[in-house]
Amino acid sequence: MAIVYRETKEFAADEIERLFLSVNWESGRYPDRIVRGLRNSSAVISAWDGDKLVGLVRGLDDGETVAFLHYLLVDPAYQGLQIGRGLMERILNKYSGLLYVKIMPSDPKTIPFYRKFGFVQYENYCAMEMKRL
Numbered sequence: 001m002a003i004v005y006r007e008t009k010e011f012a013a014d015e016i017e018r019l020f021l022s023v024n025w026e027s028g029r030y031p032d033r034i035v036r037g038l039r040n041s042s043a044v045i046s047a048w049d050g051d052k053l054v055g056l057v058r059g060l061d062d063g064e065t066v067a068f069l070h071y072l073l074v075d076p077a078y079q080g081l082q083i084g085r086g087l088m089e090r091i092l093n094k095y096s097g098l099l100y101v102k103i104m105p106s107d108p109k110t111i112p113f114y115r116k117f118g119f120v121q122y123e124n125y126c127a128m129e130m131k132r133l
Contacts, residue, residue: 003055003083004048005090009039011046015053022075026133042067045090047074047083054078057087059095066100088117104129 013031016038020028027034038044038058047055055074061067069091074083095101103119105111111121 001049003078003081003086005086006046006048007044008046009041009044011035011038011053019053019056019073019075022077023073025073030133043091043094045087045094047078047087049078055083055087057091059091061095061098065098066102067095067098069101069103072103084113092117 013035016034017028017031020031020034041058042061042063043059045057046053053075055078056071057069057073058071059067059069072084072087074087092101101119103114105114115121
């Protein structure tokens with residue numbers, strides 16, 4: 001198995017639905033919206049096993065000061081193969097000239113993963129979200 005990384009914003013809804021639901025993200029029930037959102041994103045890097053989408057990271061940025069990473073996910077059948085690391089390394093390289101790169105982990109168990117890349121968690125800094133699903 002050779003994982004190939006691509007910078008593309010074009011995805012089929014069924015690919016997105018399968019990947020997002022594989023990690024139990026409820027947004028996977030809205031694949032058409034995710035596909036449109038990815039097209040409008042600043043940066044999208046995906047991981048492929050042949051023609052199967054197995055991982056994805058998305059960045060939203062202003063081009064000068066800050067980028068927000070969103071949608072870092074890897075199909076559970078492919079976790080442990082360093083695909084998440086490969087996605088992070090590529091997106092962080094893309095944003096190496098910005099002042100800040102931020103991420104809002106939705107699962108506290110993922111925090112050690114992000115720390116490996118230099119992300120820090122501040123006690124007085126809280127992320128907030130408004131859910132409209």
